[in-house]
Amino acid sequence: MRLPRLFRTTPFRLTVLFLALFAAAASAFLAYIYLATVGEVSRQADASILKEMRSFQTLYRQGGFNSVNRAIIERSAGGGQFVYLLMDPTGAAVSGSLAASPVKHFDNDRDWVTFNITDQGPNGGLVRHPARGLEDRLPGGERLFVGVDVGRSESFVVSILRALWGAGALVLVLGLLGGLLVSRNVSRSIGNLVAVIDAARTGDLHARAPLSGSGDEYEELARGLNEMLERLERSVAGLRHAGDAIAHDLRSPLTRLRARLEAAMVETEAGRADPKVALRQALEDADGLLRTFAAVLAIGRLEAAGQAPDPTTFDPAVLASDMAELYQPLCEDKGLDFEAQLEQGLTVRANREFIAQALANILDNAVKYTPCGGAVMLRVRRRASGDVEFAVTDTGPGVPAKDRDRVAERFVRLENSRNQPGAGLGLSLVAAVARTHKGHLEIDEGPGEVDGHGPGLRVALVLPKAG
Amino acid sequence: MRLLIVEDDREAAEAMARALAEAGHDCALAFDGREGLAAASAGRFDVLIVDRMMPVIDGVAMVEQLRARGDQTPVLFLSALGEIHDRVAGLRAGGDDYLVKPYALAELIARVEALARRRETGSVQTVLRTGDLEMDLIKREVRRGGQEIDLQPREFQLLEFLMRHAGQSVTRTMLLEQVWDYHFDPQTNVIDVHISRLRSKIDKGFDRAMLQTVRGAGYRLEA
Numbered sequence: 001m002r003l004p005r006l007f008r009t010t011p012f013r014l015t016v017l018f019l020a021l022f023a024a025a026a027s028a029f030l031a032y033i034y035l036a037t038v039g040e041v042s043r044q045a046d047a048s049i050l051k052e053m054r055s056f057q058t059l060y061r062q063g064g065f066n067s068v069n070r071a072i073i074e075r076s077a078g079g080g081q082f083v084y085l086l087m088d089p090t091g092a093a094v095s096g097s098l099a100a101s102p103v104k105h106f107d108n109d110r111d112w113v114t115f116n117i118t119d120q121g122p123n124g125g126l127v128r129h130p131a132r133g134l135e136d137r138l139p140g141g142e143r144l145f146v147g148v149d150v151g152r153s154e155s156f157v158v159s160i161l162r163a164l165w166g167a168g169a170l171v172l173v174l175g176l177l178g179g180l181l182v183s184r185n186v187s188r189s190i191g192n193l194v195a196v197i198d199a200a201r202t203g204d205l206h207a208r209a210p211l212s213g214s215g216d217e218y219e220e221l222a223r224g225l226n227e228m229l230e231r232l233e234r235s236v237a238g239l240r241h242a243g244d245a246i247a248h249d250l251r252s253p254l255t256r257l258r259a260r261l262e263a264a265m266v267e268t269e270a271g272r273a274d275p276k277v278a279l280r281q282a283l284e285d286a287d288g289l290l291r292t293f294a295a296v297l298a299i300g301r302l303e304a305a306g307q308a309p310d311p312t313t314f315d316p317a318v319l320a321s322d323m324a325e326l327y328q329p330l331c332e333d334k335g336l337d338f339e340a341q342l343e344q345g346l347t348v349r350a351n352r353e354f355i356a357q358a359l360a361n362i363l364d365n366a367v368k369y370t371p372c373g374g375a376v377m378l379r380v381r382r383r384a385s386g387d388v389e390f391a392v393t394d395t396g397p398g399v400p401a402k403d404r405d406r407v408a409e410r411f412v413r414l415e416n417s418r419n420q421p422g423a424g425l426g427l428s429l430v431a432a433v434a435r436t437h438k439g440h441l442e443i444d445e446g447p448g449e450v451d452g453h454g455p456g457l458r459v460a461l462v463l464p465k466a467g
Numbered sequence: 468m469r470l471l472i473v474e475d476d477r478e479a480a481e482a483m484a485r486a487l488a489e490a491g492h493d494c495a496l497a498f499d500g501r502e503g504l505a506a507a508s509a510g511r512f513d514v515l516i517v518d519r520m521m522p523v524i525d526g527v528a529m530v531e532q533l534r535a536r537g538d539q540t541p542v543l544f545l546s547a548l549g550e551i552h553d554r555v556a557g558l559r560a561g562g563d564d565y566l567v568k569p570y571a572l573a574e575l576i577a578r579v580e581a582l583a584r585r586r587e588t589g590s591v592q593t594v595l596r597t598g599d600l601e602m603d604l605i606k607r608e609v610r611r612g613g614q615e616i617d618l619q620p621r622e623f624q625l626l627e628f629l630m631r632h633a634g635q636s637v638t639r640t641m642l643l644e645q646v647w648d649y650h651f652d653p654q655t656n657v658i659d660v661h662i663s664r665l666r667s668k669i670d671k672g673f674d675r676a677m678l679q680t681v682r683g684a685g686y687r688l689e690a
Contacts, residue, residue: 283683290569291652325621326647329660357651 011186015179019172026168034161041153045132046112052082052146053136060138068138072096083117083131085145094142101145103135111135117149130154189218193225205233231306238303246296250289257285295429298357302432308351311437313466316388317342319356320380327363327378335372342380348388349466350437355390358433361426362392362459370396374453386465387439393446395453404443430461439463468492468583469511473503473529474518474545483516486572487579500524507533512540513583516575519546519557527560534561541582545570554650573636573684580635597633598690600669600677602626611669621646622665629678629688638685662686 060068072086076097085096091106093099102115113135116128129151137143192209199207208229209222264278302308324340331338348355359378366376374395381389399407408431427441434441439462446456470492474480477498484494495510497503501523507515515533519526530542544562546553554565563585564578595602599612607623609616618626624646629637639658643649666678679687 280683287571290571293569294567294652322647322649326657326661329664330657333660333663353650356649360649360651360657 005187009183009187012179012183015175015182019175019179022175023168023172026164026171030161030164030168033164034157037157038154041150041157042132044153045148045150046134048081049132049134049146049148052148053134053144056144056146057136057138060140065138065140065142068142068144069095072144081148083133083147083149087143087145089137089141089143091143096145098145098147101135101143102133102147103145106135106143115147117147117151186218189222193218193222196222196225196229200229200232205229205236235304235306238306239300241300241303243300246293246300250293250296253285253289253292257282257289260285295426298354299429299432302354302429302436306436307438308354308433308436311349311351313347313349314352315344316346316348316355316380316390316463317344319352320359320378320390323356323359323363324378326360327367327376330367331376334367334370336367336370337375338377339375340378342378343382346380346382346388347466348463350463351433354433355437355461355463358430358461359390359392361430362390362461365426365459366392366394366396366457369457370394371453374456382465383462388463388465389460390463391442391458391460393456393458395446395450395456398446398455398457399443401445407443408441427459430459434461434463437463468513468580470494470514470516470579471497471503471506471510471512472516473497473500473506473521473526474516475499475521476518483572483575487576490576490580492579500526500529504529504532507538507540508536514579515540515542516579517542517544517562519544519553527557527562530561541585543575543578543582571638571683573681574638574640577636577638577641577684581632581637581641584632584635595627595630597630597688598677600630600688602630609669611673616668618665618668621661622668625661625665626669629686633688633690636681636684636687641685 056068056071059071069086072084072095075082076084076095083097085098085101086094087101088094091101102113103111111134113133115131115133117131118126118128129149131147131149131151133145133147135143135145189212196207196209208226211222211226212219260278261282264273264275264282267273268275268278320342321340324338324342328338328340363376363378370376376395377393379389379391379393381391383389408427427443431441442458442460442462444458444460446454446458448455468491470487472480472483472487472494474483474496475498480496480498484496487494495506495512497506500521503515503517503521504524515530517526517530521529524532526544526546530544533540533542541563542561544557544565545568546557546565547568557565563582566575566578593603593605595604601610602608602623604627609618609623609626625642628642628645640652642658642662643651662678662680666676670676670678677689679689681687
């Protein structure tokens with residue numbers, strides 16, 4: 001037979017174990033107290049009996065048998081703790097409060113005996129008390145028995161012990177109840193966590209453990225579990241999204257490529273077209289596909305990783321001046337003014353390749369969309385907050401305010417940019433790079449409308465300060 | 468040139484071999500790391516093209532064993548893993564260059580030829596010569612037909628790379644990697660603009676253009 005679940009929990013088992021230990025220790029303690037106290041009581045009784053006996057021996061030597069007899073009669077009538085029996089040398093009773101000596105076979109020596117005194121109880125019934133007694137011979141050959149009622153002291157000890165036993169039993173009961181209560185609470189806390197883990201194991205990553213707000217270790221555990229699930233859910237969603245995005249973006253150009261090849265084959269077979277033209281076109285399509293594929297893969301990997309791989313510490317101005325040097329000729333060829341304002345001596349901790357790629361993407365966009373006669377400015381500076389900003393400002397047509405949040409989404413290409421090359425992944429990669437470096441991407445209006453140019457666009461990649 | 472292709476995807480290996488044969492190279496094929504190791508030890512090759520992920524012995528382990536035996540044949544790794552640390556791991560294992568799949572065949576051919584050439588010109592040169600173009604690496608001077616050409620530092624590096632690979636196609640990605648040290652695909656024609664500036668400096672005023680565009684591949688410096 002299995003115990004109910006509540007009784008099988010670890011806290012309950014621990015409670016039972018501790019209670020058992022407690023009970024054993026308490027029993028040993030009580031037993032020791034009992035033995036020690038009872039021993040002491042009987043030792044004290046014996047001592048008082050001896051003292052009483054000695055006083056009669058002294059009285060006898062001073063006043064003879066009659067004074068002893070008188071004293072016995074007096075003391076028996078006076079009540080007190082002692083009982084007496086004065087006997088002649090043959091053992092026949094002379095005086096005292098007992099009818100017969102509890103010592104059955106007196107052998108002329110001091111004889112100790114433990115016996116019972118029957119007494120009138122408080123409610124009229126007969127009560128038997130345990131008692132100690134001693135019979136001895138007086139100097140004249142007469143015999144004297146002196147006894148003392150130890151029942152009162154002993155029963156006091158016994159009643160205290162009984163109370164202690166009762167308290168012990170109460171502790172055990174309360175302990176068990178407490179154990180059950182603790183065990184139920186723990187079971188509930190753990191049960192919540194187990195339910196969440198079970199849900200996650202069967203594929204439901206939405207489940208979260210409830211937080212009690214108590215700040216105890218169960219809540220800490222629950223919070224840790226929730227954070228872990230959060231992260232897991234994000235990466236899984238990221239991967240799924242990356243998969244969807246790849247499928248989405250590669251399907252249409254692949255379809256186009258296939259259609260073009262098919263048409264070219266038909267036309268070439270009919271002798272109406274030069275296969276070289278179709279092949280060249282197909283090659284260009286394939287190159288575009290590879291570029292898209294690489295960009296989607298980079299974004300997907302970044303997002304799935306959640307953080308930028310292989311970060312190094314470097315001077316952002318050095319990287320930006322490399323990029324400036326790379327893009328300046330392109331700008332000049334297109335009739336654009338190019339300027340770089342780079343604050344020296346800053347440091348960032350980031351993945352150099354991804355930052356370079358992100359800057360190249362932003363510069364690509366700026367060069368692509370800014371008409372001849374415009375300007376492109378690359379700037380690196382430290383903000384008051386300590387964050388490092390890479391900003392590219394152009395004097396192109398800009399992006400309407402309502403679309404600014406959207407342009408960094410994957411594959412979003414605004415209407416007026418459809419005739420430009422590109423897959424619409426440039427800023428999504430920049431956004432992914434910003435996110436995985438714990439930074440952010442800002443898209444604002446540029447310098448405004450001047451001489452038929454503008455309003456322009458300012459795209460800033462902001463990275464948190466190093467360290 | 469004699470090349471060994473070690474790649475478990477037979478179709479890809481054969482397509483590569485066809486393209487390299489078309490470019491005038493002689494290719495042997497192996498389909499896993501152990502075969503590759505045996506083939507590399509048995510024959511003499513100018514360049515090994517090794518896929519990173521293969522059955523039996525993977526590419527990195529294969530090249531490590533090869534290097535441990537003292538074989539210094541240049542190795543080009545092919546891999547679907549494009550992260551920087553994968554690249555670093557490949558190069559640390561003894562690879563000489565790293566190409567991420569999917570790649571254009573023109574890129575592959577250009578890199579293989581660059582690797583083979585690197586081996587030939589192992590000696591330290593202080594002066595490079597291509598036709599009537601002369602580059603003094605110590606004085607950092609460039610002359611064509613005795614006439615001095617003034618180049619910016621980056622243009623000098625660009626020309627040096629082209630001269631070291633004179634007569635071979637070099638791709639835009641190779642230039643970005645080798646001259647600028649960035650490993651990403653340039654989206655616009657940034658490299659083209661730098662090339663056209665360099666071209667205007669070295670070819671202007673001469674009746675023969677040395678710096679030529681190779682359609683679908685990149686550029687080539689012709690003597």
